Amino acid sequence: MSSQISSPDLSFPNPERAGEIEQLTPLVRRVLAANPSFMTGPGTNTYVVGTDPVLILDPGPDREDHLEAVTRAVDGREVKAIMLTHDHGDHSLGCDMFRAHFEVPIYSKRDTAGKRPADRPFPNGAVMVVGGARLRGVHTPGHAAEHLCFLLEEEHALFTGDHVMAGSTVVIAPPNGNMADYLGSLRRLIKMDLSHLYPGHGGVLPDPSCEMEGIIAHREARESSVLSALQAGDTKIADIVARVYADVQEFLHPVARYTVLAHLQKLEEEGRVRSVPDPDTAAEPPRVVQVGNTELPLREPPEMKASFSFI
Numbered sequence: 001m002s003s004q005i006s007s008p009d010l011s012f013p014n015p016e017r018a019g020e021i022e023q024l025t026p027l028v029r030r031v032l033a034a035n036p037s038f039m040t041g042p043g044t045n046t047y048v049v050g051t052d053p054v055l056i057l058d059p060g061p062d063r064e065d066h067l068e069a070v071t072r073a074v075d076g077r078e079v080k081a082i083m084l085t086h087d088h089g090d091h092s093l094g095c096d097m098f099r100a101h102f103e104v105p106i107y108s109k110r111d112t113a114g115k116r117p118a119d120r121p122f123p124n125g126a127v128m129v130v131g132g133a134r135l136r137g138v139h140t141p142g143h144a145a146e147h148l149c150f151l152l153e154e155e156h157a158l159f160t161g162d163h164v165m166a167g168s169t170v171v172i173a174p175p176n177g178n179m180a181d182y183l184g185s186l187r188r189l190i191k192m193d194l195s196h197l198y199p200g201h202g203g204v205l206p207d208p209s210c211e212m213e214g215i216i217a218h219r220e221a222r223e224s225s226v227l228s229a230l231q232a233g234d235t236k237i238a239d240i241v242a243r244v245y246a247d248v249q250e251f252l253h254p255v256a257r258y259t260v261l262a263h264l265q266k267l268e269e270e271g272r273v274r275s276v277p278d279p280d281t282a283a284e285p286p287r288v289v290q291v292g293n294t295e296l297p298l299r300e301p302p303e304m305k306a307s308f309s310f311i
């Protein structure tokens with residue numbers, strides 16, 4: 001097998017240059033979608049991987065201009081497959097448009113074969129071979145239960161989707177998100193001794209172990225702050241967020257509630273915290289969360305209204 005290892009381009013994607021094609025290494029091209037926001041940073045990265053044939057990794061949002069830009073990045077070469085890291089809309093809403101245009105199946109961890117006959121499940125450890133590149137699925141539950149990262153074997157680099165982002169903190173939103181799984185997935189990735197990371201948002205990360213150890217340390221610090229808030233007498237998630245996230249802009253607090261719930265559920269699984277459901281809201285239907293002017297497809301589970309305390 002020929003060696004294609006080279007230093008990737010570390011420049012941060014610039015939202016003003018969405019739609020431009022950036023050749024990061026001989027095997028990897030990046031196209032930034034024009035969907036910047038406080039949740040997506042500069043926007044969603046779509047990657048075109050391989051020489052010929054190629055594969056497309058994460059279609060991104062359903063935008064015609066993005067499909068056109070990715071088609072330019074493909075540059076007439078054969079597209080063998082479309083790979084999907086996870087089901088969140090900023091990565092997956094373009095699936096229908098991309099599938100119809102390139103006429104290839106979408107491969108993802110979730111078995112969508114029942115809904116869409118053209119698509120295929122891609123289990124942990126499965127390998128997709130394209131021109132000059134082998135891509136291996138690495139199941140990384142945590143941000144989403146079905147989340148897949150993809151190891152580019154030739155570079156020993158990992159496409160991380162939303163498991164690791166550059167420049168922003170990953171939200172862990174139960175029930176599909178799980179904090180213990182998230183930290184466990186990070187620890188397994190650190191052991192892989194990767195060379196660099198291609199995140200779903202932001203630029204290439206050149207020091208994977210340092211990056212992921214930093215995320216674990218940040219989560220451990222937040223967890224001990226959550227415990228301190230309980231010690232100080234807070235029992236409701238809104239109060240815990242107000243105390244623990246005093247350093248974060250207030251309009252982001254509705255999102256932080258999910259990560260705090262994820263921390264509390266982890267602590268409950270460990271037998272360190274107990275929760276008492278709120279009887280008045282147990283039957284309330286889940287709501288879509290409003291953050292500033294943006295409606296987020298996060299649904300508030302009834303557990304969000306529970307009371308929490310030390311055991």
Ligand SMILES: [Zn+2]
Nearest residue numbers: 090091162200
């Ligand atoms: Zn995302």
